[in-house]
Amino acid sequence: IAGITQAPTSQILAAGRRMTLRCTQDMRHNAMYWYRQDLGLGLRLIHYSNTAGTTGKGEVPDGYSVSRANTDDFPLTLASAVPSQTSVYFCASSDGEAPYNEQFFGPGTRLTVL
Amino acid sequence: GQNIDQPTEMTATEGAIVQINCTYQTSGFNGLFWYQQHAGEAPTFLSYNVLDGLEEKGRFSSFLSRSKGYSYLLLKELQMKDSASYLCAVTDSNYQLIWGAGTKLIIKP
Numbered sequence: 132i133a134g135i136t137q138a139p140t141s142q143i144l145a146a147g148r149r150m151t152l153r154c155t156q157d158m159r160h161n162a163m164y165w166y167r168q169d170l171g172l173g174l175r176l177i178h179y180s181n182t183a184g185t186t187g188k189g190e191v192p193d194g195y196s197v198s199r200a201n202t203d204d205f206p207l208t209l210a211s212a213v214p215s216q217t218s219v220y221f222c223a224s225s226d227g228e229a230p231y232n233e234q235f236f237g238p239g240t241r242l243t244v245l
Numbered sequence: 246g247q248n249i250d251q252p253t254e255m256t257a258t259e260g261a262i263v264q265i266n267c268t269y270q271t272s273g274f275n276g277l278f279w280y281q282q283h284a285g286e287a288p289t290f291l292s293y294n295v296l297d298g299l300e301e302k303g304r305f306s307s308f309l310s311r312s313k314g315y316s317y318l319l320l321k322e323l324q325m326k327d328s329a330s331y332l333c334a335v336t337d338s339n340y341q342l343i344w345g346a347g348t349k350l351i352i353k354p
Contacts, residue, residue, distance in 0.1 A: 140351060144293065166344075171253075172346060173332065173344045173345055173346035173347055174288070174332070174334075174344040175344075176342075179341070187339060189341075221287060221288075231276060231293065231295075232291075232336060232340055232342065233278065233290050233293065235290075236287035236288050236289070237287060238286070238287050239286075241289055
């Protein structure tokens with residue numbers, strides 16, 4: 132059982148390029164999340180999905196888009212990358228059974244935008 | 246606004262006890278989580294408190310006071326492998342997790 136996988140592990144990207152970060156979970160969790168983590172700022176929610184077919188905006192959604200075509204996959208797309216999007220990106224999932232919503236995290240993608 | 250405060254960094258000695266505090270102001274409260282994150286790795290679950298009081302799990306304990314908006318994580322018999330960041334997170338009224346910036350714990354021999 133893999134849990135949550137993310138790809139790529141790391142990426143250096145030129146500003147203005149389009150990039151999709153992939154996230155797949157095999158736990159059949161309903162809810163999935165994308166966070167970015169920057170030094171001193173902690174985890175900030177970008178987008179989330181409570182169930183397949185639905186998505187919502189988090190704290191810092193600008194410049195990012197997501198889709199949730201099925202339960203397992205939750206890709207994050209940067210339409211036109213900018214240097215301020217340099218960060219570590221974590222995908223997470225939970226079974227969505229409120230109020231206990233323990234989140235399980237993928238290994239992260241380290242993205243550098245030059 | 247919503248806010249979670251934790252000390253940025255703490256230092257402790259191997260074998261000792263350390264307490265990491267977390268205070269929160271959120272729109273609603275549906276539980277508080279503590280996660281551990283080693284450098285370069287993903288956060289992993291440590292504990293969950295939804296009622297007032299102390300939850301003990303081996304060398305780690307977590308305490309919650311909802312009236313004070315306060316929690317702490319207590320680590321006993323510190324080991325070098327406990328060097329990590331410890332993240333406090335609160336589930337708000339929309340059942341979203343609000344994260345603190347984390348406390349970096351440095352363990353010295």
